[in-house]
Amino acid sequence: SQQGEEDPQALSIQEGENATMNCSYKTSINNLQWYRQNSGRGLVHLILIRSNEREKHSGRLRVTLDTSKKSSSLLITASRAADTASYFCATGDSWGKLQFGAGTQVVVTP
Amino acid sequence: KAGVTQTPRYLIKTRGQQVTLSCSPISGHRSVSWYQQTPGQGLQFLFEYFSETQRNKGNFPGRFSGRQFSNSRSEMNVSTLELGDSALYLCASSPLAGGRSSYNEQFFGPGTRLTVL
Numbered sequence: 001s002q003q004g005e006e007d008p009q010a011l012s013i014q015e016g017e018n019a020t021m022n023c024s025y026k027t028s029i030n031n032l033q034w035y036r037q038n039s040g041r042g043l044v045h046l047i048l049i050r051s052n053e054r055e056k057h058s059g060r061l062r063v064t065l066d067t068s069k070k071s072s073s074l075l076i077t078a079s080r081a082a083d084t085a086s087y088f089c090a091t092g093d094s095w096g097k098l099q100f101g102a103g104t105q106v107v108v109t110p
Numbered sequence: 111k112a113g114v115t116q117t118p119r120y121l122i123k124t125r126g127q128q129v130t131l132s133c134s135p136i137s138g139h140r141s142v143s144w145y146q147q148t149p150g151q152g153l154q155f156l157f158e159y160f161s162e163t164q165r166n167k168g169n170f171p172g173r174f175s176g177r178q179f180s181n182s183r184s185e186m187n188v189s190t191l192e193l194g195d196s197a198l199y200l201c202a203s204s205p206l207a208g209g210r211s212s213y214n215e216q217f218f219g220p221g222t223r224l225t226v227l
Contacts, residue, residue, distance in 0.1 A: 096158045
Protein backbone atom coordinates (compact mmCIF):
# COMPACT_ATOMS: atom_id res chain seq x y z
CA SER A 1 0.00 0.00 0.00
CA GLN A 2 1.14 3.54 -0.63
CA GLN A 3 1.41 6.09 2.12
CA GLY A 4 1.27 9.20 -0.02
CA GLU A 5 -0.99 10.56 -2.66
CA GLU A 6 0.26 13.11 -5.10
CA ASP A 7 -1.54 15.81 -6.92
CA PRO A 8 -1.65 16.43 -9.79
CA GLN A 9 -0.90 13.13 -11.49
CA ALA A 10 0.47 15.00 -14.49
CA LEU A 11 1.63 18.53 -15.15
CA SER A 12 2.57 20.19 -18.42
CA ILE A 13 4.28 23.59 -18.34
CA GLN A 14 6.54 25.75 -20.45
CA GLU A 15 10.16 26.52 -19.73
CA GLY A 16 10.53 29.36 -17.29
CA GLU A 17 7.27 28.65 -15.49
CA ASN A 18 7.01 27.32 -11.96
CA ALA A 19 5.78 23.81 -11.21
CA THR A 20 4.03 22.92 -7.98
CA MET A 21 3.05 19.46 -6.86
CA ASN A 22 1.49 18.31 -3.64
CA CYS A 23 1.74 15.21 -1.51
CA SER A 24 -0.56 14.05 1.25
CA TYR A 25 0.14 11.20 3.62
CA LYS A 26 -1.74 9.26 6.25
CA THR A 27 0.37 8.42 9.28
CA SER A 28 2.92 10.27 11.39
CA ILE A 29 6.37 10.51 9.85
CA ASN A 30 10.01 10.92 10.74
CA ASN A 31 10.81 12.71 7.51
CA LEU A 32 9.50 13.32 4.02
CA GLN A 33 11.65 13.09 0.93
CA TRP A 34 11.26 14.04 -2.71
CA TYR A 35 12.80 12.07 -5.55
CA ARG A 36 12.99 12.48 -9.30
CA GLN A 37 12.94 9.67 -11.84
CA ASN A 38 13.73 10.00 -15.51
CA SER A 39 12.11 7.52 -17.90
CA GLY A 40 12.00 4.45 -15.65
CA ARG A 41 15.57 4.82 -14.45
CA GLY A 42 16.83 5.02 -10.87
CA LEU A 43 15.54 7.57 -8.43
CA VAL A 44 17.51 10.71 -7.69
CA HIS A 45 17.19 12.17 -4.21
CA LEU A 46 16.17 15.84 -4.32
CA ILE A 47 15.49 16.98 -0.80
CA LEU A 48 14.70 15.67 2.67
CA ILE A 49 12.64 17.60 5.17
CA ARG A 50 12.41 16.51 8.77
CA SER A 51 9.13 16.31 10.63
CA ASN A 52 10.12 19.31 12.80
CA GLU A 53 10.93 21.50 9.78
CA ARG A 54 8.42 23.58 7.85
CA GLU A 55 10.31 24.68 4.76
CA LYS A 56 13.50 23.80 2.97
CA HIS A 57 15.28 25.11 -0.11
CA SER A 58 17.77 23.57 -2.47
CA GLY A 59 18.66 25.54 -5.59
CA ARG A 60 15.45 26.00 -7.59
CA LEU A 61 13.55 23.63 -5.31
CA ARG A 62 11.40 24.65 -2.37
CA VAL A 63 9.68 22.10 -0.16
CA THR A 64 7.14 22.80 2.53
CA LEU A 65 5.79 20.45 5.14
CA ASP A 66 2.60 20.84 7.16
CA THR A 67 2.39 17.99 9.64
CA SER A 68 -0.97 19.16 10.98
CA LYS A 69 -2.47 18.69 7.53
CA LYS A 70 -0.20 15.75 6.71
CA SER A 71 0.85 17.36 3.46
CA SER A 72 3.90 18.60 1.62
CA SER A 73 4.52 20.56 -1.54
CA LEU A 74 7.41 20.73 -3.98
CA LEU A 75 7.93 23.89 -6.00
CA ILE A 76 10.33 23.97 -8.93
CA THR A 77 11.01 27.52 -10.00
CA ALA A 78 12.02 28.63 -13.49
CA SER A 79 11.51 25.16 -14.99
CA ARG A 80 13.83 23.82 -17.64
CA ALA A 81 13.32 21.11 -20.24
CA ALA A 82 15.74 18.97 -18.21
CA ASP A 83 13.23 19.01 -15.32
CA THR A 84 10.96 16.73 -17.34
CA ALA A 85 10.61 13.66 -15.14
CA SER A 86 8.39 11.93 -12.63
CA TYR A 87 8.52 13.31 -9.12
CA PHE A 88 7.77 11.19 -6.07
CA CYS A 89 7.27 12.03 -2.46
CA ALA A 90 8.20 9.41 0.09
CA THR A 91 7.62 9.31 3.81
CA GLY A 92 10.44 7.83 5.79
CA ASP A 93 10.66 6.17 9.12
CA SER A 94 13.82 6.30 11.17
CA TRP A 95 14.86 2.84 10.03
CA GLY A 96 15.14 3.47 6.31
CA LYS A 97 11.77 2.32 5.06
CA LEU A 98 10.31 4.67 2.46
CA GLN A 99 6.68 4.68 1.41
CA PHE A 100 6.19 6.36 -1.94
CA GLY A 101 3.32 8.19 -3.50
CA ALA A 102 2.14 7.47 -7.02
CA GLY A 103 4.14 10.34 -8.45
CA THR A 104 3.56 13.41 -10.56
CA GLN A 105 4.64 13.29 -14.19
CA VAL A 106 6.04 16.69 -15.20
CA VAL A 107 6.61 17.70 -18.81
CA VAL A 108 8.43 20.95 -19.48
CA THR A 109 8.23 22.12 -23.07
CA PRO A 110 10.73 24.56 -24.59
CA LYS B 111 32.62 7.71 -4.73
CA ALA B 112 31.00 5.30 -7.11
CA GLY B 113 27.23 5.16 -6.89
CA VAL B 114 25.00 2.21 -6.17
CA THR B 115 25.45 -0.47 -8.80
CA GLN B 116 22.98 -3.16 -9.71
CA THR B 117 23.49 -6.22 -11.86
CA PRO B 118 22.20 -7.32 -14.20
CA ARG B 119 20.46 -4.29 -15.68
CA TYR B 120 18.02 -6.34 -17.71
CA LEU B 121 16.77 -9.86 -17.26
CA ILE B 122 14.24 -12.04 -19.05
CA LYS B 123 12.95 -15.15 -17.32
CA THR B 124 10.05 -17.52 -17.74
CA ARG B 125 7.33 -18.38 -15.26
CA GLY B 126 8.41 -20.81 -12.58
CA GLN B 127 12.09 -19.94 -12.77
CA GLN B 128 14.00 -18.20 -10.04
CA VAL B 129 16.17 -15.11 -10.25
CA THR B 130 18.90 -13.46 -8.17
CA LEU B 131 19.58 -9.74 -8.38
CA SER B 132 22.69 -8.10 -7.00
CA CYS B 133 23.32 -4.70 -5.46
CA SER B 134 26.57 -3.06 -4.42
CA PRO B 135 26.01 -0.06 -2.16
CA ILE B 136 28.05 3.10 -2.02
CA SER B 137 31.30 2.49 -0.20
CA GLY B 138 30.79 2.93 3.52
CA HIS B 139 27.00 2.55 3.39
CA ARG B 140 25.76 -0.27 5.57
CA SER B 141 22.02 -0.06 5.01
CA VAL B 142 20.59 -1.51 1.81
CA SER B 143 16.92 -1.45 0.83
CA TRP B 144 15.07 -3.01 -2.07
CA TYR B 145 12.00 -1.67 -3.85
CA GLN B 146 9.77 -2.99 -6.60
CA GLN B 147 8.29 -0.58 -9.14
CA THR B 148 5.39 -1.55 -11.39
CA PRO B 149 2.96 0.60 -13.38
CA GLY B 150 0.03 -0.73 -11.37
CA GLN B 151 1.36 -0.71 -7.81
CA GLY B 152 4.02 1.98 -8.06
CA LEU B 153 7.04 1.86 -5.80
CA GLN B 154 6.78 -0.66 -3.02
CA PHE B 155 9.21 -1.47 -0.25
CA LEU B 156 10.52 -5.03 -0.22
CA PHE B 157 13.04 -5.20 2.62
CA GLU B 158 15.96 -3.45 4.29
CA TYR B 159 19.21 -4.87 5.56
CA PHE B 160 21.78 -3.50 7.94
CA SER B 161 24.91 -5.35 9.04
CA GLU B 162 23.69 -8.57 7.44
CA THR B 163 20.37 -8.44 9.34
CA GLN B 164 16.95 -7.87 7.84
CA ARG B 165 15.46 -5.05 9.89
CA ASN B 166 12.32 -4.35 7.94
CA LYS B 167 10.16 -6.24 5.50
CA GLY B 168 7.37 -5.14 3.20
CA ASN B 169 4.19 -6.96 2.37
CA PHE B 170 5.47 -9.44 -0.19
CA PRO B 171 5.11 -13.22 -0.32
CA GLY B 172 7.83 -15.51 0.92
CA ARG B 173 8.99 -16.07 -2.66
CA PHE B 174 10.85 -12.80 -2.26
CA SER B 175 13.93 -13.07 -0.10
CA GLY B 176 17.19 -11.30 0.35
CA ARG B 177 20.45 -11.27 2.15
CA GLN B 178 23.35 -9.00 2.87
CA PHE B 179 26.99 -9.93 3.01
CA SER B 180 29.69 -8.72 5.37
CA ASN B 181 30.90 -6.22 2.74
CA SER B 182 27.35 -4.75 2.65
CA ARG B 183 26.63 -6.07 -0.83
CA SER B 184 23.12 -7.43 -1.06
CA GLU B 185 21.21 -9.90 -3.18
CA MET B 186 17.55 -10.47 -3.57
CA ASN B 187 16.02 -13.68 -4.84
CA VAL B 188 12.62 -14.35 -6.31
CA SER B 189 11.62 -17.97 -6.62
CA THR B 190 8.86 -19.49 -8.74
CA LEU B 191 8.49 -16.38 -10.86
CA GLU B 192 5.03 -15.17 -11.84
CA LEU B 193 4.07 -12.83 -14.65
CA GLY B 194 3.22 -10.19 -12.07
CA ASP B 195 6.81 -10.13 -10.86
CA SER B 196 7.78 -8.25 -14.01
CA ALA B 197 9.02 -4.94 -12.66
CA LEU B 198 11.90 -2.58 -12.14
CA TYR B 199 13.74 -3.63 -8.99
CA LEU B 200 15.56 -0.80 -7.30
CA CYS B 201 18.21 -1.02 -4.67
CA ALA B 202 19.08 1.89 -2.40
CA SER B 203 21.83 2.40 0.12
CA SER B 204 22.04 4.72 3.06
CA PRO B 205 24.93 5.84 5.21
CA LEU B 206 23.09 6.02 8.48
CA ALA B 207 22.40 3.24 10.93
CA GLY B 208 18.85 4.31 11.70
CA GLY B 209 17.27 5.11 14.99
CA ARG B 210 15.10 7.78 16.45
CA SER B 211 17.48 10.65 15.75
CA SER B 212 18.52 9.69 12.25
CA TYR B 213 17.10 10.75 8.94
CA ASN B 214 17.88 8.32 6.19
CA GLU B 215 18.53 9.78 2.79
CA GLN B 216 18.54 6.95 0.27
CA PHE B 217 20.76 6.69 -2.79
CA PHE B 218 19.28 4.57 -5.54
CA GLY B 219 20.89 2.42 -8.18
CA PRO B 220 19.74 2.34 -11.83
CA GLY B 221 17.60 -0.72 -11.22
CA THR B 222 17.23 -4.17 -12.74
CA ARG B 223 14.37 -4.52 -15.18
CA LEU B 224 12.96 -8.02 -14.88
CA THR B 225 10.60 -9.37 -17.51
CA VAL B 226 8.80 -12.63 -16.82
CA LEU B 227 7.38 -14.40 -19.87
